[in-house]
Amino acid sequence: MPHVNEDGAHRVVCLATGANSAQRLKSLDLENATPIPSHNQRNIVYVHGQRFWSITAVMSILMFLVFLEIPIVITGAVAITDSLGGPGSANWIVTSYLLGYIGVIVIFAKLSDILGRKFMLLVSAAFFIIFSAACGASQTLVQVIVFRAFQGIGGGGCYSICTIIMMEVVPPEKYTKYVSYINITSALSLLSGPIIGGAIAARTTWRWIFLINVPIATIAFIVALVSIPNRFPYHGSLSHDQPEKPKHFVSKEILSRVDILGAVLLLFSTVGLTAAFEEADSLFPWKSPYVITLLTASGILYLVLAIWERHVTLAEKVTEPILPWRFFLNRRMISILLDQFLLGGPTLIGMFILPQRFQIVYGLSGLDAGVRLIPFSFAIPVATIFAAGLAGKKKIPLMYIFMSGACLQVVGFALLGTLPLTPGIPARIYGYELIAGWGCGMNFSLLTIALPLVNENRDRATSMAAGAQFRLMGSTIVLSISTSVFNSYLRLHLNDALASADGTDLNSLVYAMHNPAEAASEQIRFTLAEGYNRQTLVLCVAAALQVPASLLLWNKKAHLVA
Template sequence: MKDPKLGPNVQPHIIQTVVIEDAALDTATPYLHGTRLHVVTATLCLCLFLTNLEIPIVTTSLISIATELGGLDKIYWITTAYMLGYAGVLVLSAKISDIFGRKTCLLVAVGLFVVFSAACGAAQTMEQLIIFRAFQGLGGAGNYSLCTIIVLEMAPPEKYAQYTGGVSVVFVFSLLLGPLFGGAITQHSTWRWIFLLNVPPGVIAAVLLILLLPNNFPHHHKPRDSDGLGVAGSLRKAYVRLDVLGAILLLAATLLLVTALDEANEQYTWRSAFTITLLTVSGVLWVMFVAWERRVTRNTGKMEPVFPWRNAVFLGMIWFVTMFELPQRFEVVNQLSPFHAAIRFIPFTVAAPVGSIVAPTVGKLFKVPLLYLLGIGSLIQVAAYALLGTVSGQHGIPARQYGYQVLAGFGCGINIPLLTLMTPYSTEKRDHAVAMGAIAQFRVMGGCIGLAIVTTIHNSYLRSHLTPFLGADLTGAVLQSTGVIATLPSGTQDLIRGTYAASYDLQLKVLAGLAGGQVLATMAMWQRKPIVV
């Protein structure tokens, strides 16, 4: 019998068929399943591992690189160039992927990373290596940002904690193995393999992504023209959707600040026109960046979300400074080889993945608000770095120092996945890609600034305490190459190493203060209904 509501020429079974087909289309899932899910997840983790490995693996090879290429006074730029390139486009790459698609942008990022890894391995001068490292950082930024986004988009929200924990474990294990790989390669082969080892697995990852990651992911279950701009869309409209000015202001402000801090008390004094100009222009650019972002936010009609980017800045400072300074302390103060220094650093890098696993697991199983766990991790860091700042053993390594490293690593490990896990819960779904990229960008940007700050403190302390005893020329030679120390009388060596130990203690106390900044940033995120997984 016909429904009287239907027109005379419309059959009920036709309407039923249409409804069923529409329902099937609406319930089509964007998530991956089975073998494809596992292989794509493993491939993305491989990309993340290689990208994050590039930051710590170089630290134990800098002296060997400078010995072959020259330019010992520029070795810090080998690391800084990568991190600045990395930090400069993380958010921008996420937004570009919203417009042109995750798969296309990720393949471009993998290609950049592989090509410039090979270029770094073939570099013939220090200047070439620094330039290639910056472009390698651009590819690395796309890898990190897009892989993190895609990992969360492949699975439903109830599995965010599981996948976030997995990504964080990959992150911390890459930082665990980086110094070990760097030390072993430098000792038994050429430093060039530090960069060339990225090429084969990078090519394999690209092939797997081409074959297994769906086209137009994560909108592959929708009609091609139902989401965003198509391939034939206007480039002008795409440009309008990108906050290019904000990205440029952020990168320029960070670059000028880091350059000023790194060069102060080295080639230029604090009172020099060079240093003052860079700091002034950087300050102006920071003000312009904040004002511009405020305008962009107001124009969209949205309030700023409760978003953990401030915590990411402080954590980046603490994490990256620890990763660079503690192994150096073992080498300079305790006279260990790069490889053995990396081994002594294992308590920190093992405790970090443990914290990364425990934090989201506790939050999910016991429904503990993530903000509480974030505060606990920050307080642990305050205590750990304050204690590490009291260890100034010159000839030996006190056993308690390893315990303090475990505490510091565990505290940092807690906060690494929580900042990532809180992001999709504190932003709108359409902003997930940009927000995830922002967390990574602010963390690396914080690392750049933190390294510049402690480098300035370190050099200033050494110059002021060593010059009265050694003179300006010998002090400058010691700061250019720690190998000079071994050529001096034993009494002078003890004086220098003791001064270095006191300088590292001061840096660790600074990190305790930065951990306190995390506590304040966490308090600023307080909500009546905190996020619970």
């Protein structure tokens, strides 16, 4: 049985036995936690040799591709809309992917507990491959947007399952180093995405932005099919926690374990919230019936979801909650989820705003803009390794690392948000990018590593998926808020340049700036530059809020990492 604190508000299951386990608990400042091995952890069978490296390659490839789909499409969106029409809908090419991605992360994680990691990974990869091909073959912008949503379902599933497998393919004492190295592939995709997208848009058809996934992901699918054991990671032992697969795959017993109502509530509440924030002050004003209805409906669904999940958790019946109520009673879990939410904005939106600034304000091509983003995107994987060393070898508690990373983000984005309004590119922008990217990178992997260590072992998959979902939800919501600030400033100062005040005309103006033949006056470029400055300062606020969120990890006893 797991150790329970006297106040009953926080339970922690240690993920390993021995001295290393106790030391890892201390690294998180987990008071009153006792290193007691869980039944599930003892039954995990670790793979070795060729099979280990094959699984590692599968995770690296899939995580690289699903993250690549965000920045590569951002820089290629103009080429897509030029080919298919509809510049005002360009944001939906990115948003539809994120909606599908966010909507299934936790659901697929829980299904993998029931149906198996291998099966759900293969299903997710198949979705990603099929709908990547469909996006590449699309003939209208509507088709691209719809297929992107389904591609996002596959991408979200791949990310969710790969994140879980990362913590099950190696023993607990190797988590920090292994997860940090795997997450480098994600950071590298953010580094190379703008460059690849810009090169494809400039040199060949935009369709290769999507088609490039098909052969690479197919190879990963085949390797996963061959190398991952059928009952991974419990393929070498049987227990009451991991029964043998029934004769009928989708049996009545399996369906009874699925929290179907919770999954539906989580899906629609999340999609409603992100869709409302995406269109707020863009196609629809904040006070429009569309935005108000979606936000109200989403809030009601989240309330019903919380009540339902509390009921399912406390009932302790065969049905497994999609979002256990235990999460909301765990102060450290809440801290990490808040940090994930607030980190999503600066990390992912920085990838969105900076290339747009280089293209629209300074008139660079998509490829050149991607190259000039390198200081920001390169700093993330390097800082990830650096922070892992601080947490491991230097014995610095995670709370202080998270706060340091947040402070660096504040400094970096504050400097980026106060750039002078000049026609040339100021050289110091690259130094500011480096500072902001370093701050994001310090927290990028360690927040993921901390999740299973502050939750019971049975909640490992769901907790890690919840962290990923909160990060992407945060990026979507912070993006919508920062875009609203940008749009409001432009409407106030560009009335003469706009045919009307609606969001469609504003988007058309912004995307028209990519075309040299339609280059705007210098005054309009300065106005756009100031709009980007204000948008960047919103990221500064999100970064600053990570400091009080990290303080929720505080413990009176200062423990160090061994």
